[in-house]
Amino acid sequence: xSRKATPVPESVWRNLALTPSVAVFMLLSLxxxxxxxxxxxxxxxxxxxxxxxxxxxxxxxxxxxxxTLFHKGAYNTLVFSVxxxxxxxxxxxxxxxxxxxxARGRVVYRTIFILPILVPGILIGAIWKxxxxxxxxxANGLIGVFGFLPVDWLGTAxxxxxxxxxxxxxxxxxxxxxxxLAGFESLPQELHExxxxxxxxxxxxxxxxxxxxxxxxIAVTFLFRFMTSLKVFDEIYLLTGGGPGSSTxxxxxxxxxxxxxQDQMGYGSAMSVAVLFVxxxxxxxxxxxxxxxxxxx
Amino acid sequence: xxxxxxxxLRIEHILLVLVACFVLVPFxxxxxxxxxxxxxxxxxxxxxxxxxxxxxxxxxxxxxEFFSNSFNSLVIATASTLAIVxxxxxxGYAMERMETPRWMVHTLLGWSVVFHMVPxxxxxxxxxxxxxxFHLDNTYTGMIFAHTALHLPMALWLMxxxxxxxxxxxxxxxxxDGCSTPYLLWKIIVPLIAPGLAATAILMxxxxxxxxxxxxxMTAKQTATVPxxxxxxAQSYEIKYGEMAATAALALIPALxxxxxxxxxxxxxxxxxxxx
Numbered sequence: 426x427s428r429k430a431t432p433v434p435e436s437v438w439r440n441l442a443l444t445p446s447v448a449v450f451m452l453l454s455l456x457x458x459x460x461x462x463x464x465x466x467x468x469x470x471x472x473x474x475x476x477x478x479x480x481x482x483x484x485x486x487x488x489x490x491x492x493t494l495f496h497k498g499a500y501n502t503l504v505f506s507v508x509x510x511x512x513x514x515x516x517x518x519x520x521x522x523x524x525x526x527x528a529r530g531r532v533v534y535r536t537i538f539i540l541p542i543l544v545p546g547i548l549i550g551a552i553w554k555x556x557x558x559x560x561x562x563x564a565n566g567l568i569g570v571f572g573f574l575p576v577d578w579l580g581t582a583x584x585x586x587x588x589x590x591x592x593x594x595x596x597x598x599x600x601x602x603x604x605x606l607a608g609f610e611s612l613p614q615e616l617h618e619x620x621x622x623x624x625x626x627x628x629x630x631x632x633x634x635x636x637x638x639x640x641x642x643i644a645v646t647f648l649f650r651f652m653t654s655l656k657v658f659d660e661i662y663l664l665t666g667g668g669p670g671s672s673t674x675x676x677x678x679x680x681x682x683x684x685x686x687q688d689q690m691g692y693g694s695a696m697s698v699a700v701l702f703v704x705x706x707x708x709x710x711x712x713x714x715x716x717x718x719x720x721x722x
Numbered sequence: 723x724x725x726x727x728x729x730x731l732r733i734e735h736i737l738l739v740l741v742a743c744f745v746l747v748p749f750x751x752x753x754x755x756x757x758x759x760x761x762x763x764x765x766x767x768x769x770x771x772x773x774x775x776x777x778x779x780x781x782x783x784x785x786x787e788f789f790s791n792s793f794n795s796l797v798i799a800t801a802s803t804l805a806i807v808x809x810x811x812x813x814g815y816a817m818e819r820m821e822t823p824r825w826m827v828h829t830l831l832g833w834s835v836v837f838h839m840v841p842x843x844x845x846x847x848x849x850x851x852x853x854x855x856f857h858l859d860n861t862y863t864g865m866i867f868a869h870t871a872l873h874l875p876m877a878l879w880l881m882x883x884x885x886x887x888x889x890x891x892x893x894x895x896x897x898x899d900g901c902s903t904p905y906l907l908w909k910i911i912v913p914l915i916a917p918g919l920a921a922t923a924i925l926m927x928x929x930x931x932x933x934x935x936x937x938x939x940m941t942a943k944q945t946a947t948v949p950x951x952x953x954x955x956a957q958s959y960e961i962k963y964g965e966m967a968a969t970a971a972l973a974l975i976p977a978l979x980x981x982x983x984x985x986x987x988x989x990x991x992x993x994x995x996x997x998x
Contacts, residue, residue: 543932
């Protein structure tokens with residue numbers, strides 16, 4: 426690259442261009458997270474608007490090890506994400522396949538299907554809180570038509586988590602659909618023609634042509650959705666508040682309650698650090714694994 | 723849609739119509755619920771005489787905060803979107819085309835991925851004490867900072883991949899013609915990545931508009947955003963279901979506008995963010 430025309434060295438421009446991003450990174454990520462780690466090793470009390478910090482070392486982390494509610498939250502988050510995202514990817518795949526096969530109306534379907542992605546999570550919670558209402562919700566109205574008794578969708582311990590997962594499927598299947606549709610649309614038309622020549626029907630074509638060739642897109646969709654699914658908070662906040670009992674307790678909600686409503690800032694910080702740590706480990710493992718597989722393949 | 727009967731009856735269409743209904747029915751139901759009286763809503767009436775009381779109460783009653791909440795959301799979302807797009811365009815360009823050291827690129831992009839996975843609530847916990855110290859809690863500035871930090875990683879990721887698609891030959895040609903770096907970025911790169919820029923901006927605006935976990939804990943009455951208001955409504959002791967439904971229905975309007983005006987960009991942004 427020639428530099429004779431630029432009186433200001435390229436490195437100066439580069440540093441200028443990087444400044445905003447790096448400043449956000451340092452001031453709003455590194456610094457707060459460092460502070461979070463420091464907080465997690467202290468017992469923090471608020472008195473007259475002033476915080477007193479008392480160093481207690483790793484005591485909060487030791488407490489985490491025996492905190493059954495935190496464990497339940499972690500377990501529920503995992504179940505919520507694995508079950509929910511698997512179903513979302515499956516339904517999204519079938520929808521994307523169906524849309525890619527129709528001649529007209531693709532844009533109409535896509536427009537309808539995208540809508541839930543754009544709606545605030547908290548609003549989804551509000552809508553479904555009403556939809557699933559025991560007395561007048563549409564869900565009970567519908568099953569009533571078929572002669573079933575009304576069900577307390579969100580208030581029954583065994584049903585609450587499946588109900589929340591169902592709402593999440595309604596909310597996020599469209600996102601999986603969108604990614605998978607992009608995958609289908611990038612496939613060459615010859616693929617379909619070749620399958621026809623080989624005498625494949627729709628089903629065998631789906632099973633033996635599209636499924637294998639779409640596997641990388643499916644994997645990426647699953648991972649991407651899974652990553653964001655672990656963050657679930659908004660819907661739970663309105664739908665169940667973690668209840669009944671601890672049947673829909675998720676990690677984000679446990680942290681929220683500990684840190685903000687119970688004012689246990691030190692312990693809440695320890696939970697946050699633990700979550701950050703687990704996620705960093707998962708990422709390193711994920712990246713390592715993909716590099717390893719690429720290396721051996 | 724004019725389709726032959728045989729095609730209309732194909733299984734794909736049946737599946738798609740069913741799913742489209744499943745997607746749309748809750749929206750239609752909630753909008754209709756806003757038009758019902760409390761009694762008609764509680765009785766689960768399907769046929770009812772529309773009644774504007776709930777919508778009027780939400781929009782025009784003396785205690786309504788609907789417009790001030792919308793204004794707060796608008797200010798925070800617009801400002802954070804501008805900040806993010808500015809920082810991400812510069813940062814993305816520096817990372818892709820300005821020989822930024824590899825370790826730095828890896829750190830920034832790695833940070834982006836981690837931040838995309840981290841529950842926002844853990845970040846709120848991290849920001850909260852610092853915000854109190856610097857009196858940033860319950861301020862627009864504080865919320866704008868928070869949303870910028872929360873969504874910049876994704877934007878950096880997006881802008882990097884859009885800038886990567888610009889052919890390097892164009893830049894080299896401009897350099898030979900004596901183009902300076904800022905001029906090159908502003909006059910050559912930005913026009914070329916304009917669709918990507920729009921996609922990023924729309925997504926960032928939507929993310930900020932929809933964000934709840936941070937807003938819940940970092941805003942007070944004067945700065946509360948729309949999602950916080952919805953949550954407050956749904957949790958008040960004497961739940962007025964009609965008004966809750968009306969608020970929810972009104973809060974859907976921005977999503978509908980985004981969908982009608984910027985669908986192409988939204989699709990581009992969402993797919994690029996995940997696949998590349």
